Amino acid sequence: MSLLEAKGITVRYRGHDDKGHRHLWAAVDGVNLVVEEGERVGIVGESGSGKTTLGKALLGIEPMADGQVLFRGQNIHEFKGASLESFRRGAQMIFQDPLGSLNPRMTIGAALNEVLSVHRLATRMERPERIKTLLHQVGLDAGYTRRYPHEFSGGQRQRIGIARALALGPSLLVADEPVSALDVSVQAQILNLIRDLSEERRMAVLLVAHDLAVVNYVCHRVLIMYQGRVVEEGPTRAVFGRPRHPYTQLLKSAVPDPDDFASPPANPESQNGLPSSAPARHSVGCSFAPRCLHAKKQCFLEHPEPREESPGWYVRCHFRL
Amino acid sequence: MNSSPPILDISDLKVHFSSEEGVIRAVDGIDLVVHENETVALVGESGCGKSLTALALARLVSGAGLKMSGSIQVAGDDILALPESRVRALRGATISYIFQDPSASLNPVKTIGNQIAEVIRLHRKVSNVTDEVIRLMSLVGLPNPEFRRKSYPHQFSGGMQQRVMIAMALACRPRILVADEPTTALDATIQAQIFTLLRDLQSQLKMSVLLITHNLGLVAQNAARVYVMYSGRVMESGPVAEILSHAAHPYTKGLLAAVPRLNRHVDRMVGIDGAVPHPARLPSGCRFQPRCPGAGDLCRQIEPGMDRVKEGHEVRCHYWKQKA
Numbered sequence: 001m002s003l004l005e006a007k008g009i010t011v012r013y014r015g016h017d018d019k020g021h022r023h024l025w026a027a028v029d030g031v032n033l034v035v036e037e038g039e040r041v042g043i044v045g046e047s048g049s050g051k052t053t054l055g056k057a058l059l060g061i062e063p064m065a066d067g068q069v070l071f072r073g074q075n076i077h078e079f080k081g082a083s084l085e086s087f088r089r090g091a092q093m094i095f096q097d098p099l100g101s102l103n104p105r106m107t108i109g110a111a112l113n114e115v116l117s118v119h120r121l122a123t124r125m126e127r128p129e130r131i132k133t134l135l136h137q138v139g140l141d142a143g144y145t146r147r148y149p150h151e152f153s154g155g156q157r158q159r160i161g162i163a164r165a166l167a168l169g170p171s172l173l174v175a176d177e178p179v180s181a182l183d184v185s186v187q188a189q190i191l192n193l194i195r196d197l198s199e200e201r202r203m204a205v206l207l208v209a210h211d212l213a214v215v216n217y218v219c220h221r222v223l224i225m226y227q228g229r230v231v232e233e234g235p236t237r238a239v240f241g242r243p244r245h246p247y248t249q250l251l252k253s254a255v256p257d258p259d260d261f262a263s264p265p266a267n268p269e270s271q272n273g274l275p276s277s278a279p280a281r282h283s284v285g286c287s288f289a290p291r292c293l294h295a296k297k298q299c300f301l302e303h304p305e306p307r308e309e310s311p312g313w314y315v316r317c318h319f320r321l
Numbered sequence: 322m323n324s325s326p327p328i329l330d331i332s333d334l335k336v337h338f339s340s341e342e343g344v345i346r347a348v349d350g351i352d353l354v355v356h357e358n359e360t361v362a363l364v365g366e367s368g369c370g371k372s373l374t375a376l377a378l379a380r381l382v383s384g385a386g387l388k389m390s391g392s393i394q395v396a397g398d399d400i401l402a403l404p405e406s407r408v409r410a411l412r413g414a415t416i417s418y419i420f421q422d423p424s425a426s427l428n429p430v431k432t433i434g435n436q437i438a439e440v441i442r443l444h445r446k447v448s449n450v451t452d453e454v455i456r457l458m459s460l461v462g463l464p465n466p467e468f469r470r471k472s473y474p475h476q477f478s479g480g481m482q483q484r485v486m487i488a489m490a491l492a493c494r495p496r497i498l499v500a501d502e503p504t505t506a507l508d509a510t511i512q513a514q515i516f517t518l519l520r521d522l523q524s525q526l527k528m529s530v531l532l533i534t535h536n537l538g539l540v541a542q543n544a545a546r547v548y549v550m551y552s553g554r555v556m557e558s559g560p561v562a563e564i565l566s567h568a569a570h571p572y573t574k575g576l577l578a579a580v581p582r583l584n585r586h587v588d589r590m591v592g593i594d595g596a597v598p599h600p601a602r603l604p605s606g607c608r609f610q611p612r613c614p615g616a617g618d619l620c621r622q623i624e625p626g627m628d629r630v631k632e633g634h635e636v637r638c639h640y641w642k643q644k645a
């Protein structure tokens with residue numbers, strides 16, 4: 001049994017179309033996803049691709065219009081009482097801005113104490129020791145318990161966010177852009193911490209990120225999202241090594257490489273005439289077609305189904321590119 | 322090496338603020354040169370003083386207890402010595418800026434066209450301003466300018482808004498464009514489009530670009546020379562290819578090792594331990610010494626000066642020769 005199995009996840013929001021008429025649009029549109037115990041899966045996409053919404057839907061904190069999420073084989077929306085609490089402990093989330101999820105008037109010790117007491121994970125006597133252990137595990141000094149969130153740097157705050165998630169001993173950690181607000185010198189430390197904790201505790205990680213290189217470093221498998229749909233999915237190194245979907249190819253070519261200072265690459269998307277952002281969603285055909293350099297008539301008429309490139313590697317494109 | 326004359330020549334620039342905690346040495350003795358038609362990158366992490374350096378070029382820094390010293394020669398004028406009226410005339414006309422968040426620089430209740438026109442009217446004598454607005458909008462790749470000039474900022478995406486900012490920045494044909502993290506708020510594919518545009522415009526308009534960024538990939542792709550800043554000082558400077566492949570300073574090496582790559586597999590990345598020192602409580606000796614893996618007694622006692630590695634490549638480290 002897989003740790004997490006999601007089928008046909010669809011999240012719709014009310015919005016307005018080009019003409020100002022109200023309509024429902026799908027932020028996440030029929031996504032299937034499986035995460036095994038201890039596996040690290042990346043969800044990559046640009047702003048508005050639905051990657052964050054998907055992460056939240058998988059934890060049951062974003063209402064779904066359609067689809068179901070199974071956690072160790074059980075539907076998360078059927079959890080009640082003790083089983084719901086146990087799911088809440090088992091699946092934790094950390095965010096881009098840890099300051100936004102820490103109470104500014106609570107010391108770090110108090111914040112961690114609250115988690116342990118709400119979930120009845122340790123007696124009052126045991127808690128101080130547990131808190132010290134947690135801080136130690138995320139590389140923070142045990143003496144920090146009396147400090148307030150504003151007294152910490154960005155990297156330290158992210159460690160606190162991770163410590164709070166770890167307090168519940170989760171088997172799944174959803175990390176939404178955990179390092180995008182941090183300086184590169186600190187990024188590496190946090191990514192190493194997430195990777196190490198995942199290895200030590202066999203904790204699965206769902207890493208939501210826009211940075212391909214970050215996902216490449218942390219994850220075994222990756223899903224590439226475009227306008228609410230998964231356009232390519234497979235083993236990270238294979239997908240980023242030679243991406244098959246034209247959108248993944250475009251994303252990869254857009255990453256400037258510090259090792260490549262020969263000459264600026266030609267941007268495959270010419271600067272004039274093409275939309276400089278995701279075009280309006282349309283219901284027929286491939287959603288990437290309006291931006292795709294290889295698009296043919298068929299792409300605008302038929303929605304492509306996932307094609308298996310090799311075992312575990314799926315590409316949603318009509319053509320082999 | 323670029324033999325054209327410098328359009329920008331900063332020497333010993335200091336931007337200090339006196340505060341209750343003591344003197345905050347945010348920028349502390351920067352030397353930096355940009356030649357005509359050259360793209361120079363200024364890189365560093367948050368708090369190193371790179372954005373403040375950029376703002377100082379047009380004397381845009383303000384704040385309690387501000388004290389600036391040194392000299393900033395722009396096209397022959399010393400910015401720090403000029404009267405305010407002259408500096409105001411230079412802003413936009415000689416030095417122009419684009420910033421990270423275009424929506425913060427655009428007026429939400431005025432049309433895009435009117436905002437571009439305002440810049441033109443302020444600095445230039447043009448008989449038909451609307452034609453010039455349309456010309457600038459097509460120059461930066463904004464589609465359908467006759468129609469879109471009547472749009473408001475919220476009707477544009479982030480990438481489009483940044484194109485509007487570029488159109489405004491270029492309205493007066495500046496000789497130096499300062500781009501401070503111009504694409505940090507944008508998606509990667511949009512970032513690639515904006516930089517393609519900037520490179521095209523630079524060769525078309527023959528201007529110099531000072532690119533402020535934390536992204537070493539963008540440095541590799543766009544700049545000819547680079548200055549690496551740390552804690553208010555330049556730690557290393559030189560041609561981009563030289564610095565990125567043969568970095569001499571432990572901080573530059575640390576930064577390069579900490580960037581995750583797509584094309585290179587590393588088993589384990591190494592970050593830089595510790596944090597940037599507070600600008601009012603600087604360490605003794607070298608500013609990077611508390612975080613440096615190879616720091617010795619000399620580093621804790623005496624701050625190193627800039628040492629020449631080879632033509633055009635300079636480094637601020639006592640031990641750069643000894644470490645591989």
